[in-house]
Amino acid sequence: MSKPVPLIVGAGVAGLWAAWRLATEGRESLLLTKGTLSDSATAWAQGGIAVALGPGDSPAQHAKDTLAAGDGLSDPEAVDILVNEGPERIRELLALGAAFDRAEDGRLRFGLEAAHTRARILHADGDRTGAMLVRCLTAVVRHLPQITLLEHSEVRRLVSEGDRVVGAIVLDSSGRPHGIPASAVVLATGGVGQLFEVTTNPLGATGDGWALAHEVGAELRDLEFLQFHPTALKLTGVNPAPLISEAVRGAGALLVDSSGRRFTLDADARGELGPRDVVARAVAEADAAGGAFLDARALTDFATQFPGIHAMLRGAGLDPARDLLPVATALHYAMGGVSTDLDGHTSRAGLWAAGEVACTGVHGANRLASNSLLEGLVFSDRVAREVAGERDSVRIPERLATVDADADTGVDAAYAAVRQEMREIMTRGVGVVRTEASLADAQAGLTRLELATPATAWRTRRQLSVAQLITRSARGRRESRGGHRRADFPPRPARQPL
Numbered sequence: 001m002s003k004p005v006p007l008i009v010g011a012g013v014a015g016l017w018a019a020w021r022l023a024t025e026g027r028e029s030l031l032l033t034k035g036t037l038s039d040s041a042t043a044w045a046q047g048g049i050a051v052a053l054g055p056g057d058s059p060a061q062h063a064k065d066t067l068a069a070g071d072g073l074s075d076p077e078a079v080d081i082l083v084n085e086g087p088e089r090i091r092e093l094l095a096l097g098a099a100f101d102r103a104e105d106g107r108l109r110f111g112l113e114a115a116h117t118r119a120r121i122l123h124a125d126g127d128r129t130g131a132m133l134v135r136c137l138t139a140v141v142r143h144l145p146q147i148t149l150l151e152h153s154e155v156r157r158l159v160s161e162g163d164r165v166v167g168a169i170v171l172d173s174s175g176r177p178h179g180i181p182a183s184a185v186v187l188a189t190g191g192v193g194q195l196f197e198v199t200t201n202p203l204g205a206t207g208d209g210w211a212l213a214h215e216v217g218a219e220l221r222d223l224e225f226l227q228f229h230p231t232a233l234k235l236t237g238v239n240p241a242p243l244i245s246e247a248v249r250g251a252g253a254l255l256v257d258s259s260g261r262r263f264t265l266d267a268d269a270r271g272e273l274g275p276r277d278v279v280a281r282a283v284a285e286a287d288a289a290g291g292a293f294l295d296a297r298a299l300t301d302f303a304t305q306f307p308g309i310h311a312m313l314r315g316a317g318l319d320p321a322r323d324l325l326p327v328a329t330a331l332h333y334a335m336g337g338v339s340t341d342l343d344g345h346t347s348r349a350g351l352w353a354a355g356e357v358a359c360t361g362v363h364g365a366n367r368l369a370s371n372s373l374l375e376g377l378v379f380s381d382r383v384a385r386e387v388a389g390e391r392d393s394v395r396i397p398e399r400l401a402t403v404d405a406d407a408d409t410g411v412d413a414a415y416a417a418v419r420q421e422m423r424e425i426m427t428r429g430v431g432v433v434r435t436e437a438s439l440a441d442a443q444a445g446l447t448r449l450e451l452a453t454p455a456t457a458w459r460t461r462r463q464l465s466v467a468q469l470i471t472r473s474a475r476g477r478r479e480s481r482g483g484h485r486r487a488d489f490p491p492r493p494a495r496q497p498l
């Protein structure tokens with residue numbers, strides 16, 4: 001590749017789609033991931049994709065549900081784009097070969113999920129939607145000559161010239177740094193779950209995109225709004241925590257405490273299908289008081305409906321037809337992120353963001369289940385069209401110099417205990433329920449860890465700095481709203497049932 005092309009960082013739904021769209025617009029791109037193509041949250045998505053294409057549904061109804069979940073902080077314009085452009089993106093996906101589950105008459109089958117007022121969730125192979133998506137999109141991008149694909153390539157830092165981001169320093173699989181000039185950099189690096197002790201997110205979800213953007217002065221926002229999933233399988237020492245999708249509760253599984261009592265009804269009349277944050281807090285309380293369990297014994301066709309989850313449970317020695325399944329809350333999704341406009345442009349020239357790393361304003365204070373894959377598709381599409389339109393208008397240096405400190409010296413390996421302590425601090429102090437005291441403790445603990453970590457352990461330092469940013473944001477929001485619950489600030493009156 002001679003002339004600088006757009007550099008897409010991350011190969012989940014947002015990165016793969018951006019590369020594909022750029023190719024359809026006649027533009028080359030370099031798509032890289034620090035892992036393999038199957039190391040992304042996208043590949044693990046179980047539940048599905050929400051889209052207003054089912055009988056009796058409409059974009060307006062989808063928007064209404066999304067805004068209700070966002071608890072007053074979603075940007076109505078961003079939501080409008082999501083729900084109105086979503087159907088066309090799904091049609092394009094189908095044309096590319098995406099195999100969503102269909103009813104016997106051949107029509108797409110739409111499932112119902114908590115807080116959606118219509119059946120609008122598309123699945124693939126029951127609970128393997130993400131795996132199908134990644135299979136489909138990687139097959140497409142691998143065959144497009146306009147896309148250069150690099151696995152095991154980690155962005156170490158972004159490079160700016162003047163006020164524009166002009167490329168990145170990338171480490172190859174042996175830790176050697178390379179300067180890659182880019183006509184645009186698109187961050188599609190996913191989430192931050194690995195900063196917490198219990199998370200459903202893959203090992204690569206270490207908040208790199210937030211750190212990279214922050215380091216070059218791009219604005220971040222709403223970092224305190226994190227979604228905790230109520231039903232991760234509780235297995236000591238297993239990271240990431242395996243997820244038991246909401247759809248299992250949708251199919252009739254109940255949440256019970258150690259005495260067998262159905263406890264979620266105390267928190268919300270909708271019980272197990274109440275809003276995710278409400279159910280998560282109820283599970284956290286029951287777990288702390290002796291245990292929380294999912295009782296799926298009454299489900300007769302678990303293995304057929306949820307083949308992936310069934311296999312995972314069997315691997316852990318559990319049989320859902322016989323056993324109560326121990327569950328715990330787990331950090332699942334980040335609503336905030338790198339602040340973008342409606343075309344995915346960040347506050348820095350040359351830098352775009354899409355997918356979970358970005359904050360488009362769609363989710364506000366809380367995400368409606370299954371809206372994130374759709375957001376990844378819709379907004380990466382807009383980013384790619386915008387980037388394609390930038391053609392030839394900017395001057396990018398031909399080479400980017402690396403410095404000695406860019407090389408990966410392997411020092412981070414010696415700081416695993418620091419990262420583990422950080423994860424414990426975050427779960428304890430910035431978890432499902434927060435207080436001024438818990439947040440202040442977390443900040444002090446993180447500062448102590450920062451002081452004990454040399455700059456050469458840069459991955460650890462980067463994670464600590466993102467953890468600090470989250471904690472600071474949570475401390476600054478002195479109210480309970482959406483995914484952010486402060487025990488010292490009483491919640492506003494309960495939401496009206498949908």
Ligand SMILES: Cc1cc2nc3c(=O)[nH]c(=O)nc-3n(C[C@H](O)[C@H](O)[C@H](O)COP(=O)(O)OP(=O)(O)OC[C@H]3O[C@@H](n4cnc5c(N)ncnc54)[C@H](O)[C@@H]3O)c2cc1C
Nearest residue numbers: 010011012013014034041042047048155190355356370373
């Ligand atoms: C278990 C699980 C189940 C889920 N189920 C659903 C669901 O049913 N429906 C739904 O809508 N959402 C679901 N979600 C959320 C959804 O999967 C994610 O929000 C979405 O897939 C994020 O896509 P993305 O492209 O932004 O990032 P990801 O898919 O996470 O991809 C991030 C990419 O960035 C790369 N990367 C990160 N840092 C660097 C770096 N420094 N250098 C190079 N590469 C880097 C990673 O290697 C990876 O390729 C689920 C999430 C999880 C964890």
